[in-house]
Each structure stands twice: as C-alpha cells, then as structure tokens.
Amino acid sequence: MANSLDNPPxxxxxxxxxxxxxxxxxxxxxxxxxxxxxxxxRNFHLFQPLLxxxxxxTLSPADISSPLRAVLNKSQNTKVLLGKAxxxxxxxxxxxxxxxxxxxxxxxxxxxxxxSYFGKDNWEEFAPGLKTVEDAIEMRRxxxxxxxxxxxxxxxxxxxxxxxxxxxxxxxxxxxxAGAIAELAYQTLKADFRNINTxxxxxxxxxxxxxxxxxxxxxxxxxxAASLEKLGVIVQTKALVTDIQNNIVTIKQEDGIKEIxxxxxxxxxxxxxxxxxxxxxxxxxxxxxxxxxxxVESDLSIHGYPDIFxxxxxxxxxxxxxxxxxxxxxxxxxxxxxxxxxxxQRLQGxxxxxxxxxxxxxxxMIGQNxxxxxxxxxxxxxxxxxxxxxxxxxxxxxxFDNKLVVIIQWAWNYFTRNRGARLITGIDGNSNxxxxxxxxxxxxx
Amino acid sequence: MANSLDNPPxxxxxxxxxxxxxxxxxxxxxxxxxxxxxxxxRNFHLFQPLLxxxxxxTLSPADISSPLRAVLNKSQNTKVLLGKAxxxxxxxxxxxxxxxxxxxxxxxxxxxxxxSYFGKDNWEEFAPGLKTVEDAIEMRRxxxxxxxxxxxxxxxxxxxxxxxxxxxxxxxxxxxxAGAIAELAYQTLKADFRNINTxxxxxxxxxxxxxxxxxxxxxxxxxxAASLEKLGVIVQTKALVTDIQNNIVTIKQEDGIKEIxxxxxxxxxxxxxxxxxxxxxxxxxxxxxxxxxxxVESDLSIHGYPDIFxxxxxxxxxxxxxxxxxxxxxxxxxxxxxxxxxxxQRLQGxxxxxxxxxxxxxxxMIGQNxxxxxxxxxxxxxxxxxxxxxxxxxxxxxxFDNKLVVIIQWAWNYFTRNRGARLITGIDGNSNxxxxxxxxxxxxx
Numbered sequence: 001m002a003n004s005l006d007n008p009p010x011x012x013x014x015x016x017x018x019x020x021x022x023x024x025x026x027x028x029x030x031x032x033x034x035x036x037x038x039x040x041x042r043n044f045h046l047f048q049p050l051l052x053x054x055x056x057x058t059l060s061p062a063d064i065s066s067p068l069r070a071v072l073n074k075s076q077n078t079k080v081l082l083g084k085a086x087x088x089x090x091x092x093x094x095x096x097x098x099x100x101x102x103x104x105x106x107x108x109x110x111x112x113x114x115x116s117y118f119g120k121d122n123w124e125e126f127a128p129g130l131k132t133v134e135d136a137i138e139m140r141r142x143x144x145x146x147x148x149x150x151x152x153x154x155x156x157x158x159x160x161x162x163x164x165x166x167x168x169x170x171x172x173x174x175x176x177x178a179g180a181i182a183e184l185a186y187q188t189l190k191a192d193f194r195n196i197n198t199x200x201x202x203x204x205x206x207x208x209x210x211x212x213x214x215x216x217x218x219x220x221x222x223x224x225a226a227s228l229e230k231l232g233v234i235v236q237t238k239a240l241v242t243d244i245q246n247n248i249v250t251i252k253q254e255d256g257i258k259e260i261x262x263x264x265x266x267x268x269x270x271x272x273x274x275x276x277x278x279x280x281x282x283x284x285x286x287x288x289x290x291x292x293x294x295x296v297e298s299d300l301s302i303h304g305y306p307d308i309f310x311x312x313x314x315x316x317x318x319x320x321x322x323x324x325x326x327x328x329x330x331x332x333x334x335x336x337x338x339x340x341x342x343x344x345q346r347l348q349g350x351x352x353x354x355x356x357x358x359x360x361x362x363x364x365m366i367g368q369n370x371x372x373x374x375x376x377x378x379x380x381x382x383x384x385x386x387x388x389x390x391x392x393x394x395x396x397x398x399x400f401d402n403k404l405v406v407i408i409q410w411a412w413n414y415f416t417r418n419r420g421a422r423l424i425t426g427i428d429g430n431s432n433x434x435x436x437x438x439x440x441x442x443x444x445x
Numbered sequence: 446m447a448n449s450l451d452n453p454p455x456x457x458x459x460x461x462x463x464x465x466x467x468x469x470x471x472x473x474x475x476x477x478x479x480x481x482x483x484x485x486x487r488n489f490h491l492f493q494p495l496l497x498x499x500x501x502x503t504l505s506p507a508d509i510s511s512p513l514r515a516v517l518n519k520s521q522n523t524k525v526l527l528g529k530a531x532x533x534x535x536x537x538x539x540x541x542x543x544x545x546x547x548x549x550x551x552x553x554x555x556x557x558x559x560x561s562y563f564g565k566d567n568w569e570e571f572a573p574g575l576k577t578v579e580d581a582i583e584m585r586r587x588x589x590x591x592x593x594x595x596x597x598x599x600x601x602x603x604x605x606x607x608x609x610x611x612x613x614x615x616x617x618x619x620x621x622x623a624g625a626i627a628e629l630a631y632q633t634l635k636a637d638f639r640n641i642n643t644x645x646x647x648x649x650x651x652x653x654x655x656x657x658x659x660x661x662x663x664x665x666x667x668x669x670a671a672s673l674e675k676l677g678v679i680v681q682t683k684a685l686v687t688d689i690q691n692n693i694v695t696i697k698q699e700d701g702i703k704e705i706x707x708x709x710x711x712x713x714x715x716x717x718x719x720x721x722x723x724x725x726x727x728x729x730x731x732x733x734x735x736x737x738x739x740x741v742e743s744d745l746s747i748h749g750y751p752d753i754f755x756x757x758x759x760x761x762x763x764x765x766x767x768x769x770x771x772x773x774x775x776x777x778x779x780x781x782x783x784x785x786x787x788x789x790q791r792l793q794g795x796x797x798x799x800x801x802x803x804x805x806x807x808x809x810m811i812g813q814n815x816x817x818x819x820x821x822x823x824x825x826x827x828x829x830x831x832x833x834x835x836x837x838x839x840x841x842x843x844x845f846d847n848k849l850v851v852i853i854q855w856a857w858n859y860f861t862r863n864r865g866a867r868l869i870t871g872i873d874g875n876s877n878x879x880x881x882x883x884x885x886x887x888x889x890x
Contacts, residue, residue, distance in 0.1 A: 060507045080639075
C-alpha cells in the first residue's frame with residue numbers, strides 16, 4: 001500500500017468520441033503523464049469534410065478514414081476502446097460502455113452531432129443526410145441508381161423525376177453535393193447511357209435564407225451561386241421546404257407553394273447534438289440549447305463539474321462573441337487541443353486562459369476549378385480558391401495519416417474526368433442486390 | 446417495309462454477366478456490325494482475383510471495380526442493362542429481365558459461379574465465402590472485429606477463440622487469405638492493441654488433399670507451405686472438414702477427429718455454378734455436371750443450340766484434355782474473346798476452329814516478397830515470383846481501367862506495412878453499428 005501511495009496511479013483521462021475534437025485531444029495528451037482511454041463506436045476516424053466525395057463516387061470510404069488504433073499506436077499512454085458509451089456517473093466519475101465501467105479523473109465528451117429534420121423525422125426516409133460512411137454509401141447508391149432507373153424508364157414524366165436531384169440546404173455540404181452531381185450528370189456520365197441524355201438532369205439546390213453559404217460574406221455567396229448556375233445547378237433561395245413525401249418536395253417561396261417531383265432528395269439542412277447531450281443534462285443538470293448542444297463554460301467545462309469538458313459539435317460555446325461557434329472541424333480541433341493543454345497545465349498546478357477560437361477562414365468547393373475561400377483578410381473565388389481548397393484539404397488529410405492515395409485519385413479524376421468509385425453496393429431487405437427496380441426508399445444496408 | 450428488308454436490323458448479341466468472360470466478349474465485339482446488350486445485376490465489373498485484399502483491409506472495393514458503363518462507353522454498338530436475367534426462351538430467342546423481354550440472335554451466358562458448401566448450406570452463416578464486394582466487406586468486418594473482441598475479452602479461452610482464424614480450403618484464395626491475415630496479426634496490427642498480443646493469433650489453413658495449391662506442381666506446393674509456415678500460418682493438409690458449428694470447426698485427420706474453437710471461420714473451399722445453369726438445363730435439356738456447370742460443345746455452344754454459348758466459370762469445357770478447364774479469369778477471358786470472334790466470323794460466312802485454352806501459367810501470392818509462379822517452362826518462388834505477381838496483376842488491372850491508384854496503394858502499404866482500409870462498416874439488424882459485442886454470425890448488412 002505504501003508503494004501505491006508513493007506512486008499514485010496516473011491521472012485517468014477518458015475521451016468519448018474519435019472525431020476531430022476527441023482525436024486532437026488524445027494526440028495532444030500523447031506524451032503527458034496521464035493515461036488516456038478513447039472510446040468510440042467506430043474503429044476509424046472519419047474526415048467528414050470530404051464525405052460528399054464518397055457520396056458522389058470520387059473517393060472510397062477508406063480514403064477518408066483512418067483507423068483510430070493506427071493513428072494512436074505510438075501513444076503508449078493511450079488505449080482505444082471500441083464501444084458505445086451509454087451513460088455517465090459524474091459523482092462516482094465513471095463512464096458506462098456496455099457492461100463495462102470506465103473510471104475517469106477527467107472526462108472529455110466529444111460525441112458530435114447528427115442530422116436534424118426539425119422535428120419532421122419522417123422526412124429522413126425520403127431525404128437521407130450525410131454524416132457517416134454508411135450514409136455516404138446510401139447516397140451514392142441512390143444517385144447512381146437514379147440514372148440507371150431513368151435509363152430503363154419509358155414514361156417521360158417518371159424519367160424526369162428520376163433525373164431530378166433535389167438537395168435541401170445551401171451550406172457547404174449542400175453546395176458541394178450539388179456541384180458534384182452536376183459534374184456527374186453533365187460531364188462524367190455523358191457518354192455512358194444509350195436511352196437517356198444525362199444532360200437533361202435537373203439539379204436543384206434549395207436554401208431557406210436569401211443566399212447560399214450564409215457563413216460567407218454576401219459577395220462570395222453570389223459568386224458561388226453564379227458558378228453553380230454555370231455548372232447547371234438550379235439555385236433556389238428563400239425556398240422553405242414545408243413537406244417531403246415519397247418522391248415529392250413541397251416548397252414555399254415568395255410566389256407561392258410549389259411541388260417538385262424528384263426520386264432523389266438529399267438532406268444537407270440541419271444538425272442536432274448527439275444523444276450524449278441529453279445524458280449530460282440528466283446527470284449534471286447542465287443547460288442545453290435548442291439544438292440539444294451543451295452550454296459550456298468559458299474553459300469548455302460543464303457548470304459545477306470542472307472535470308467534465310464538452311467540445312466540438314456537441315458544445316455550445318458562446319463566450320467569444322455571444323453567438324455559438326459553428327460546428328466545423330477547426331473549432332473541434334482547437335477545442336480538443338485546448339482541453340488537453342488545460343489538463344496538462346492543471347496537473348502542474350497552473351491555469352490556462354479561457355478558450356478562444358482562432359478563425360482561419362471558411363472555404364467551400366463548387367466544382368472542378370472553382371471554390372470560394374474567405375480568410376477574412378483575403379477573399380478568393382475561382383481557380384485560385386480551388387487550389388487553396390486542395391492544398392488545405394491535403395494538408396489536413398495527411399496530418400495524421402498519409403493519404404497519399406487521395407492526391408493521386410484526385411489528380412487522376414481531374415485529368416480523366418472519370419470517377420471510379422461509382423459503385424452501387426449493398427443488399428436489400430430481401431437479400432437481393434439493389435437494382436433500378438428497387439424503390440429509392442429501401443431499407444438501408 | 447421494303448426499306449427494312451433492304452436494311453435488315455443488325456445481328457443482336459445478348460451477353461448475360463459482366464465478369465471476365467462477358468466483358469471480354471463485349472469488348473471484342475466493340476467494332477463489329479452487331480448490336481450488343483450486356484446484362485448484369487451490378488453496375489461494375491469486379492476484379493475478383495484481388496478480392497482477398499479488400500477482405501483483409503489493403504484495398505477498397507472501388508480499387509478493384511470498374512463501372513461497366515465506363516469500360517464500355519466508347520463501344521457505340523453496346524448497351525448496358527442493369528438487371529437480373531431470370532429466364533430465357535431459346536425458341537423465341539428471348540431473355541427475360543424483370544418485366545422486360547430482350548430478343549437475341551446470339552446469346553452468351555457468362556453468369557459465373559458462387560460458393561458451394563457441398564450440400565451443407567447451414568455452414569455458410571458460420572463460414573462466409575468470398576465472391577462479391579459485400580462478401581469481402583463482411584469478411585473484413587469479421588476479421589477486424591475479432592481482434593477488437595479479443596482486446597475486450599478477459600477469459601483466456603474465449604480470447605484465444607477470437608484470435609484463432611480458420612481458413613477452409615488451400616487453393617489460391619485460401620492461401621492468399623491466410624498469408625494476408627498472418628501479416629496483419631504478426632506485423633500490421635502488432636503495435637495497435639494494449640491488452641492483447643496479436644502475435645498470439647493462430648492462423649490455420651485447412652486443406653483436404655495432401656498438399657495446398659493442388660493446381661501447381663508438388664515442389665511449388667511445398668515451397669508455398671514452407672513460406673506460409675515461415676509467416677506463422679499453421680498449414681494442415683489431409684484435414685477434412687466434417688462439421689462447422691457456431692465457432693467450432695470439426696476436422697477429420699489421419700490421427701482422428703479434432704475440434705478447433707474459432708470465432709472467425711472463412712470459406713475458400715468450393716464453388717458451384719450460378720443458377721442460370723439450371724435455367725439452361727430446363728429450357729434446352731443441356732447436360733450439367735455435378736457442380737451445376739453446363740457441358741458445352743467444343744465451340745462453347747450448347748448441344749442443339751448453336752446460337753447459345755456458355756463461357757467462364759459456368760461452362761464445363763472438357764474437350765482439351767478430358768478434364769474441365771479450371772474456373773479462373775484467363776479461361777473466361779479467352780472464351781469471351783473466342784466466342785466474340787466466332788460470331789464475327791459466322792456473320793461473314795466463315796467458321797472458326799474449336800476453342801483451345803492457352804494456359805499461360807498459374808500464380809499465387811503468399812505474402813510480402815513471396816509468391817509462387819508456374820509458367821510451365823519456368824517455375825519461380827520467392828521475391829522474383831512476387832514481382833511477377835505484381836506486374837501481371839497491374840497489367841490486367843489497367844487493361845480496361847487505369848487503376849493507377851492500386852499501384853500507389855500497394856507501394857504505400859509495402860513501404861509502411863500499414864493498411865488504411867481496415868474499416869468495420871455496416872449496420873446490424875437493430876440499426877446499430879457493428880461492435881465487438883455483436884455476434885460474428887450477425888445478419889449481413
């Protein structure tokens with residue numbers, strides 16, 4: 001016993017979630033005198049900003065995924081635990097994962113967000129969102145199956161519904177999806193079909209606000225809309241989606257109500273916090289915002305629980321300018337690094353100033369050779385912005401896993417305008433491969 | 446009417462199946478004065494010889510798949526039809542695909558083979574095979590989940606069952622799977638876990654005959670077995686599998702009956718012809734062999750139906766040396782090219798000599814830096830054979846679709862000994878992600 005008092009067990013840090021927030025927290029703690037347990041349901045970190053390229057057949061899931069164990073295998077103080085954290089006990093300082101109890105001295109909750117249908121959960125079946133690898137494969141299946149079904153359809157109206165793609169939400173994901181589908185229809189797939197002319201496809205991007213890409217300055221939004229339209233995308237702003245039924249989107253615009261017949265409706269409109277927010281609220285009485293995010297203190301801890309931190313998309317941090325920080329990768333990453341540094345400083349009896357987000361700018365890809373970039377001090381559109389987008393994404397992709405293969409894949413696609421990853425995969429509820437005759441709203445596989 | 450008599454419609458060739466046989470037939474007909482319809486259930490051609498690299502986390506499905514429409518988009522006389530051919534009418538000369546009837550003048554059936562459990566179909570659930578992209582993803586899930594479950598397991602016996610991998614069948618696929626899993630356990634994953642030592646994994650390759658790789662000469666079989674053993678694989682020949690239950694393989698050897706406790710049992714033992722063989726037998730009275738393959742004439746047509754050809758794994762062609770040709774890609778490819786050439790010659794009133802297979806040799810990959818190659822006139826083992834294997838596979842991969850990315854991925858894996866594609870994906874029957882707590886025999890997703 002004397003021995004264990006002389007050498008107290010190291011401080012236990014438990015991190016729930018291996019997204020940008022959790023992973024950067026773990027990496028920043030790699031050489032600290034603490035033990036780290038990173039809990040995730042999946043065995044890989046997902047580079048979500050490129051998920052739309054999986055959904056549209058440019059990249060494979062593995063190209064944008066890094067096995068968590070491989071990323072952290074040199075951190076001798078770090079254990080990866082594959083499982084789902086169901087509950088926490090903030091008094092006994094434990095996390096419950098299945099039947100296991102994981103004790104912690106400090107807890108970092110970084111479980112992120114999922115799609116939100118603003119209370120209309122029945123829309124999900126008809127308009128899937130894009131958060132996971134499985135979501136991307138499902139979107140890819142729907143997009144490429146739509147062209148196949150159009151090729152087989154003899155009725156002109158139905159064929160047009162198969163060739164109409166509606167993307168709900170004009171944020172970066174919606175814009176990137178719309179641009180990529182337009183390039184598919186008007187370029188990549190042009191020579192592939194015999195009965196249909198893929199150039200007759202309609203790609204409609206719906207945004208409720210008065211402009212797309214609302215986080216950007218109005219000039220960049222206009223420039224993005226103009227280049228989307230040049231690619232062939234129909235951009236409709238001030239278009240509120242009031243209903244989504246099987247194959248029909250109902251929108252309300254200034255000039256009235258309109259219905260759009262489309263077999264492929266994709267959701268890029270809203271997110272809500274993951275259910276761990278509810279668990280935290282129940283166990284600690286912490287306040288949640290309307291989106292279910294946890295209102296955090298200025299050091300990212302929970303009110304009354306200085307040993308529990310919430311970071312990334314699950315956190316509502318409003319101490320910087322009164323507005324919550326956006327749910328983007330750089331915020332999560334900086335918060336993960338901040339909390340890890342704070343833990344290290346605390347163990348040495350020091351304190352850290354409050355968290356402060358260094359906004360290095362926003363960027364969105366529109367299509368080949370065109371992106372928009374806003375660094376604050378400089379704004380770019382067009383080819384130069386596109387190059388910036390590439391360089392920045394390659395830089396972040398290779399930061400913890402050398403995804404050389406992505407660069408080659410992009411270069412290859414750029415020069416050939418081909419997309420090799422346009423597979424329709426999966427097995428439906430009746431153990432059959434998906435086919436053009438499968439309903440688009442089939443059970444996910 | 447006079448007009449259509451003056452210009453009779455072009456000869457219609459219908460090909461069922463876009464594997465090596467069907468695809469090479471279509472490509473050889475690309476410039477002929479015929480119309481071609483290629484029917485497949487999937488929208489891509491799969492390079493099956495590399496499927497084991499998807500199952501073991503080296504390559505992504507898209508790396509070894511080529512969209513059929515993209516491969517054939519320059520063949521203006523060729524249409525791709527995505528759908529499942531259910532039936533044929535050899536008198537009215539029609540193929541039935543869903544509700545559609547596709548008329549043909551010449552029919553090429555190339556629907557291949559699927560696993561066979563020698564009548565023990567209940568084994569499939571416990572010992573999945575490797576024929577499709579979905580099979581490979583399921584195998585990959587089971588392999589990587591087994592290591593995760595072992596990491597969590599506290600009972601020593603159960604942990605050993607999670608770390609025991611049994612591969613049934615010592616042909617090329619079984620050998621390649623065993624070698625790749627050994628490299629995973631003893632090299633790639635060594636630093637990734639904290640509770641288990643992955644070097645304690647047992648990889649057992651079971652073969653019923655007296656040596657592995659029976660198509661090769663005995664010296665090469667011995668050399669392959671020796672290098673598998675050097676990699677850490679336990680090679681058991683003359684081991685007949687008599688039963689497979691959940692997590693238990695029963696084998697009969699000369700010294701008696703033995704049970705092996707294993708949570709991951711992989712099937713690489715046998716194949717049978719696809720159900721189209723039964724359809725052909727019912728409609729044309731053609732004879733099938735024990736494996737369900739269609740006994741074909743010396744020009745690959747069906748007895749009494751010179752306008753119907755059967756090629757590839759579905760065909761039993763025994764005219765060359767009394768034994769059926771093996772079910773390998775080069776046979777299917779040469780048969781596809783032969784039938785296409787025969788059709789072109791027939792239209793010009795010529796005939797072709799009987800089909801004859803030019804055997805250019807066999808090869809199998811054992812592991813990094815070691816393969817076996819038998820060209821007949823020269824036999825190689827070790828590093829040189831491994832280089833041959835690489836060059837030949839790259840050559841065939843890039844023949845119709847430039848899979849540059851595979852070369853880069855291989856080079857990267859070779860130098861880093863890392864495997865980026867080791868993702869556990871899919872959603873189980875309860876809409877949860879697969880986890881180490883999920884039973885290995887979960888419903889496929």
